[in-house]
Amino acid sequence: MLERRYQRLQEVLNWRQPDLTVLTEDVHKPHNISAIIRTCDAVGVFEIHSVNFTDELLTYSQVAKGSEKWVHIQTHTEIKTAITYLQQRGFQVYAAHLSDVSIDYRQIDYTRPTGILLGAEKWGVSEEAAELVDGHLIIPMVGMVQSLNVSVAAAVILFEAMRQRQAAGFYDQVRLDPETYQRVIFEWSYPDLAAIYREKGETYPPLGPEGEIL
Numbered sequence: 566m567l568e569r570r571y572q573r574l575q576e577v578l579n580w581r582q583p584d585l586t587v588l589t590e591d592v593h594k595p596h597n598i599s600a601i602i603r604t605c606d607a608v609g610v611f612e613i614h615s616v617n618f619t620d621e622l623l624t625y626s627q628v629a630k631g632s633e634k635w636v637h638i639q640t641h642t643e644i645k646t647a648i649t650y651l652q653q654r655g656f657q658v659y660a661a662h663l664s665d666v667s668i669d670y671r672q673i674d675y676t677r678p679t680g681i682l683l684g685a686e687k688w689g690v691s692e693e694a695a696e697l698v699d700g701h702l703i704i705p706m707v708g709m710v711q712s713l714n715v716s717v718a719a720a721v722i723l724f725e726a727m728r729q730r731q732a733a734g735f736y737d738q739v740r741l742d743p744e745t746y747q748r749v750i751f752e753w754s755y756p757d758l759a760a761i762y763r764e765k766g767e768t769y770p771p772l773g774p775e776g777e778i779l
């Protein structure tokens with residue numbers, strides 16, 4: 566492992582935000598999922614959540630540009646369990662969804678643990694999900710078309726979240742707990758070796774200051 570590469574991996578992991586996430590509800594077009602993952606990587610989202618009703622989650626690597634390797638995807642079978650999973654961990658979950666109670670996305674405090682629910686390309690957020698979340702947000706628009714592409718909506722909201730978190734100093738300190746950090750830096754540094762350790766059910770060895778295996 567080159568020292569410079571290890572430093573880059575550490576730098577990116579140091580900026581990861583474990584308490585900022587997106588939850589996709591039946592967003593099934595691979596290029597949209599891939600574009601969302603790429604944006605998540607760009608703003609430091611550590612893990613995203615996904616519920617897909619129709620088919621398995623596919624990404625489109627030309628759009629994701631390899632970012633799937635750096636953003637963990639947790640899939641859920643039902644939207645209810647996915648929303649509850651986040652709420653039980655202290656996340657406020659906002660649906661990006663037009664309704665009578667929607668507020669401007671800039672009014673939300675993204676320095677709180679936050680999950681953004683994004684709806685399907687054709688149908689948007691389901692009624693069930695809209696009722697379960699803590700609130701609805703909208704990106705105000707003044708054009709002829711009523712909605713943005715889902716990945717564009719994700720980007721607009723996530724960059725506002727990043728702006729607020731940067732102002733609050735969230736990217737100036739490591740946000741991951743030490744155990745997760747050690748696990749992920751090993752997996753990022755030595756993915757093939759990490760797979761072997763996992764297969765054997767063994768814990769990863771510690772890494773030295775230059776990323777060398779101790």
Ligand code: SAM
Nearest residue numbers: 661683684687688689690703704712713715718
């Ligand atoms: N016809 C669908 C509907 O009625 O919701 C449009 C779905 S839109 C293409 C896909 C998803 O992108 C939406 O469910 C929402 O999560 C997000 N989205 C698109 N434009 C948005 C906006 N202006 N404000 C908030 N979310 C938006």
